[in-house]
Amino acid sequence: MAPHRLLGGCRCGAVSLQVELSREPGSCHPRACDCDFCREREAAYVSDPAGRLRMRARSPADVRIERQGSLQAEFLSCQACGTLLVVRWQDGDRAYGAVNARALADRAAFGAEQPASPKQLGAGQKTERWKALWFADVGLDIG
Numbered sequence: 001m002a003p004h005r006l007l008g009g010c011r012c013g014a015v016s017l018q019v020e021l022s023r024e025p026g027s028c029h030p031r032a033c034d035c036d037f038c039r040e041r042e043a044a045y046v047s048d049p050a051g052r053l054r055m056r057a058r059s060p061a062d063v064r065i066e067r068q069g070s071l072q073a074e075f076l077s078c079q080a081c082g083t084l085l086v087v088r089w090q091d092g093d094r095a096y097g098a099v100n101a102r103a104l105a106d107r108a109a110f111g112a113e114q115p116a117s118p119k120q121l122g123a124g125q126k127t128e129r130w131k132a133l134w135f136a137d138v139g140l141d142i143g
Helices: 036-040 123-133
Strands: 003-010 015-021 029-033 052-057 063-067 074-078 083-092 095-098 113-116 138-142
Touching: 003 095, 015 138, 029 036, 052 083, 052 095, 083 123, 083 138, 095 138
Parallel strands: 029 113, 052 138
Antiparallel strands: 003 015, 015 052, 063 074, 074 083, 083 095
16 A cells, blocks of 8 residues: 655744655544643644654754653754654664654644553653654654
């Protein structure tokens, strides 16, 4: 089956996103994290371990990288407009990630959001969950 390609990015256009899902977007239910950081940014994450996630920025200065909570994952936002785009975790040479569905142009194509509470999980439980649920093919292209 051909991948389902979705595009998006930040509000100001400095950072763009391309997502390829291995299944219909309607079968994906964005996970609305209940931590303060994600709630303040109205984040709801979509991922597909068999899909791809690409983020492109004009320069390194366009991307802000922050760590929150357990400090394991990185949250990538646009430096200019503040749009939260991606959460990423590095495991050796492999990056895993999830995209903020609200940063995608076709966000209405997804199923209903479901609550998620990763702050209830221990560090090892989080990384096992990320390996199982997140994109395993993640790229950040600068320039």
